[in-house]
Amino acid sequence: MSQQVLTDKVAHAYAAPERHRPRDRHAWWSHAMISPAVLFVAVMLYLPFLWSVFISFTHYGGSGTPQWAGLANxxxxxxxxxxxxxxxxxxxxxxxxxxxxxxxxxxxxxxxxxxxxxxxxxxxxxxxxxxxxxxxxxxxxxxxxxxxxxxxxxxxxxxxxxxxxxxxxxxxxxxxxxxxxxxxxxxxxxxxxxxxxxxxxxxxxxxxxxxxxxxxxxxxxxxxxxxxxxxxxxxxxxxxxxxxxxxxxxxxxxxxxxxxxxxxxxxxxxxxxxxxxxxxxxxxxxxxxxxxxxxxxxxxxxxxxxxxxxxxxxxxx
The missing domain is CATH 1.10.3720.10 (MetI-like)
Structure with a gap:
C-alpha cells in the first residue's frame, strides 16, 4: 500500500463526522419558533378576505344569516x-x-x-x-x-x-x-x-x-x-x-x-x-x-x- 493511500485512509478515519443532524435540528427549531407568527399573520390577512369574498355572493345586511345571491351584487x-x-x-x-x-x-x-x-x-x-x-x-x-x-x-x-x-x-x-x-x-x-x-x-x-x-x-x-x-x-x-x-x-x-x-x-x-x-x-x-x-x-x-x-x-x- 502506497504512503499516499495510507495517509488518505488515516485522514478519513480521523476526520470530523458531518453534522447534518444538529443543522437539521436547528432548522426545525427555527421553523417551529416562527410558525406561530406566520400562522397568526395568515389568519389575520386571509380569513377576512375569504369572508369578504363569501359575503360578496350574498345578500347580507350585517344581521341574521347571509342569503346566497350568486352574482347579483x-x-x-x-x-x-x-x-x-x-x-x-x-x-x-x-x-x-x-x-x-x-x-x-x-x-x-x-x-x-x-x-x-x-x-x-x-x-x-x-x-x-x-x-x-x-x-x-x-x-x-x-x-x-x-x-x-x-x-x-x-x-x-x-x-x-x-x-x-x-x-x-x-x-x-x-x-x-x-x-x-x-x-x-x-x-x-x-x-x-x-x-x-x-x-x-x-x-x-x-x-x-x-x-x-x-x-x-x-x-x-x-x-x-x-x-x-x-x-x-x-x-x-x-x-x-x-x-x-x-x-x-x-x-x-x-x-x-x-x-x-x-x-x-x-x-x-x-x-x-x-x-x-x-x-x-x-x-x-x-x-x-x-x-x-x-x-x-x-x-x-x-x-x-x-x-x-x-x-x-x-x-x-
Whole structure:
C-alpha cells in the first residue's frame, strides 16, 4: 500500500463526522419558533378576505344569516351608473400619486443632493409627512372650501378664481385633493430617493464624471439605472396608495357633491357601513382587490422585463 493511500485512509478515519443532524435540528427549531407568527399573520390577512369574498355572493345586511345571491351584487355593480365616475376618479388618483409625489420627490432629491445646505432645502417637504391624512384633509378643506382661505386671498389680491368652488366642481375637486395629498406624501418619497442616491458609490459617479458625463447624461445613464430597484418600490407604494385613497376624500367632500368625487374605496365604505349593504360593499372591496393585484402584477412583470433587458445590454456594469 502506497504512503499516499495510507495517509488518505488515516485522514478519513480521523476526520470530523458531518453534522447534518444538529443543522437539521436547528432548522426545525427555527421553523417551529416562527410558525406561530406566520400562522397568526395568515389568519389575520386571509380569513377576512375569504369572508369578504363569501359575503360578496350574498345578500347580507350585517344581521341574521347571509342569503346566497350568486352574482347579483356584481351585476348590480356593473349596472351602477356611478361606477364609471368612481373608476375615473380612482384612475385620476393613481396617475396623480404617480406623477406628482413621485416625480416631484425625485426632482427635489436630485437637485438638493450633494448641495451645501441640501438637508435644510429638503426639510420643508419632509415635515408634512409627519401630519396624518386626517389633519391634512382638515387643513386643506379650510383652505379650499367656498369663501375659504384661498378664495379670500384671491379676492384680496383681485385675482381671477376668487369665486371658484374648488370642492364643489368635478373633476376640479379631485384634482385639488390630489394636490393636497401630494403636499402630505411627497416627504416619504423624497426620503426614499435620498437614501437611494446616498447608496450609489461615489467612485462610480466620479468615474463617470472623469469620462465626461454630467447633467442629464450622468443622471440618465448612471444614477437612474442604479436607483431602479428603489424606484420600483416607490412606484409600487404609490400605486397602492392611489388605489386605496380614502381619508382625504371622505373628510373633504365625502365623495360629493352628488358622488362626483367618489372613488372605489369611498363606494365600498358608503355601501357597506353607511347604507348597511355589506354584500354589495364586499363586492366593491373584491373588485378593488382584484384591480390592485392586476396592476401590481403587471407593474412587477414590466419591472422584471426591464431588469433582464438592462442586464443583457450590460447597463449594470
Amino acid at each position: 356584481y351585476r348590480h355593480l356593473i349596472d351602477d351608473p356611478v361606477l364609471a365616475t368612481t373608476v375615473r376618479n380612482t384612475a385620476l388618483w393613481v396617475v396623480g400619486t404617480l406623477v406628482l409625489p413621485v416625480g416631484l420627490a425625485l426632482l427635489i432629491a436630485v437637485l438638493t443632493y450633494n448641495v451645501r445646505g441640501g438637508i435644510w432645502l429638503r426639510l420643508p417637504f419632509l415635515l408634512p409627512y409627519a401630519i396624518s391624512g386626517t389633519a391634512t384633509a382638515l387643513a386643506w378643506g379650510f383652505v379650499l372650501q367656498d369663501k375659504g382661505a384661498l378664495n379670500s386671498l384671491l379676492a384680496t389680491l383681485h385675482l381671477p378664481g376668487a369665486h371658484t368652488s374648488f370642492l364643489q366642481t368635478a373633476p376640479l375637486n379631485t384634482i385639488v385633493m390630489i394636490l393636497a395629498q401630494t403636499w402630505q406624501s411627497i416627504g416619504v418619497n423624497l426620503l426614499l430617493f435620498v437614501v437611494g442616491l446616498q447608496s450609489i458609490p461615489r467612485e462610480t459617479i466620479e468615474a463617470a464624471r472623469v469620462d465626461g458625463a454630467s447633467g442629464w447624461k450622468l443622471f440618465s445613464r448612471i444614477v437612474w439605472p442604479m436607483m431602479r430597484p428603489l424606484t420600483a418600490v416607490v412606484v409600487g407604494l404609490a400605486l397602492v396608495a392611489g388605489l386605496k385613497t380614502f381619508d382625504v376624500v371622505w373628510i373633504m367632500t365625502q365623495g360629493g357633491p352628488g358622488r362626483s368625487s367618489e372613488t372605489l374605496s369611498i363606494t365600498m365604505y358608503r355601501d357597506a357601513f353607511v347604507s348597511g349593504d355589506y354584500g354589495y360593499g364586499a363586492g366593491v372591496a373584491v373588485l378593488l382587490t382584484v384591480v390592485g393585484m392586476l396592476v401590481s402584477l403587471l407593474y412587477l412583470r414590466q419591472q422584471a422585463g426591464s431588469k433582464r433587458q438592462f442586464d443583457i445590454t450590460g447597463g449594470g456594469r
